[in-house]
Amino acid sequence: MSPNDDPKSEGPSNPKSGDAWLPPRLRDKLGDGGAGGGGGGDDDFDFLKKKSSPVGMIVTIVVGVALVGGIWWMVHNSQEKAKAAAAKAAEATRQAAIADSLAEQARVDSIAAKAHADSVAFAALPKAQQRRILAERAKAQAAASGGSSTSAPATSTPATGAAASGGTAPAPGGAAAGGAAAGGAAAAEPAPPKEKGPYAIDAGQFLDQAQATTTADALKGTTGLAAQVITDGEGDAATYHVLLGSYASRAAAEAKASALLSKSLVQQAAVVPIPKK
Numbered sequence: 001m002s003p004n005d006d007p008k009s010e011g012p013s014n015p016k017s018g019d020a021w022l023p024p025r026l027r028d029k030l031g032d033g034g035a036g037g038g039g040g041g042d043d044d045f046d047f048l049k050k051k052s053s054p055v056g057m058i059v060t061i062v063v064g065v066a067l068v069g070g071i072w073w074m075v076h077n078s079q080e081k082a083k084a085a086a087a088k089a090a091e092a093t094r095q096a097a098i099a100d101s102l103a104e105q106a107r108v109d110s111i112a113a114k115a116h117a118d119s120v121a122f123a124a125l126p127k128a129q130q131r132r133i134l135a136e137r138a139k140a141q142a143a144a145s146g147g148s149s150t151s152a153p154a155t156s157t158p159a160t161g162a163a164a165s166g167g168t169a170p171a172p173g174g175a176a177a178g179g180a181a182a183g184g185a186a187a188a189e190p191a192p193p194k195e196k197g198p199y200a201i202d203a204g205q206f207l208d209q210a211q212a213t214t215t216a217d218a219l220k221g222t223t224g225l226a227a228q229v230i231t232d233g234e235g236d237a238a239t240y241h242v243l244l245g246s247y248a249s250r251a252a253a254e255a256k257a258s259a260l261l262s263k264s265l266v267q268q269a270a271v272v273p274i275p276k277k
Contacts, residue, residue, distance in 0.1 A: 111215045112267055115204035115242075119268030122205075134272070137232055141275035199253035200243035201225075201260065202270040205232075212240035219244060223265050225256075230275060246274060 023028070121131065202220055206212040209229065216227040225245040232239045244260075247253035250271055257269035 007234065107214070107217050111204075111206075111211050111218075114206065114211070116267035118205050119270075122268075122270075134154055138273065140232060141230075145276040196273060197248050197250070198274050199247045199250050199271050200228075200245055200274045201253060201257045201266070202241050202272045203227075203244050203266045203268060204242040204258075206216075206240045206242075210239045216242045219266065223260060241272075243272070243274060 019190075090156075112157070204212070204215050206215070209231075212229045216229050219225070219242060220227040223244060228243050230241045230243055232241055244266075245253070245256060247256065253271040257271055260266045261269050
């Protein structure tokens with residue numbers, strides 16, 4: 001075997017100009033490294049392609065959408081809470097109005113029931129006692145309005161008429177006794193004073209002035225008649241009457257009172273003269 005055939009003794013046969021001589025095996029190894037280096041360049045290119053992947057952009061978009069959705073949900077939730085609070089306040093106001101209306105209706109019903117009870121109690125009294133009470137009320141009202149001076153001639157008229165009808169002095173005996181008996185009977189039960197108009201309908205008598213005023217306002221709306229509250233008596237004995245309308249004659253007042261009772265607009269309807277102020 002010649003020295004030229006030994007691979008270890010391979011010399012720099014025909015080396016390229018400017019290149020250093022390298023053993024073939026080392027050259028082969030370096031050539032493999034260059035190929036690997038070329039493969040490394042491909043890996044770098046693949047890495048650059050991976051770096052430009054759209055995953056990051058997708059994540060950014062998803063986060064932005066989630067943020068916008070969260071803000072919208074917060075605003076929407078706040079608006080819903082405001083609407084719920086407003087609806088709750090409106091419902092509370094409505095319930096309060098209903099409660100006030102029921103309380104007012106109950107108060108009016110109580111006043112009407114009290115007026116009805118007073119009317120029933122008055123109607124249950126004997127006729128003589130009713131006439132006496134009415135006469136006392138009329139007398140007190142006349143005295144309060146300064147009409148007591150005008151009622152004096154009316155009370156003296158029967159006596160004057162009796163004297164005039166006799167013509168002469170009464171004879172002694174039975175006629176005198178009969179006259180004395182008649183005078184005693186008249187003194188025992190005095191005739192009620194003559195009433196003068198205008199007349200009104202007494203729709204209720206109350207011990208509390210506020211209740212009388214409230215009833216007057218309610219009856220004014222339901223009957224369409226003018227209503228006023230008249231005080232009868234003084235101090236703790238004072239009572240308050242609700243008078244409706246004003247009529248020139250007793251007959252007209254009684255007709256209107258019957259109409260109100262038939263329609264159940266009032267619980268009592270006594271015709272009384274309106275006291276003069």
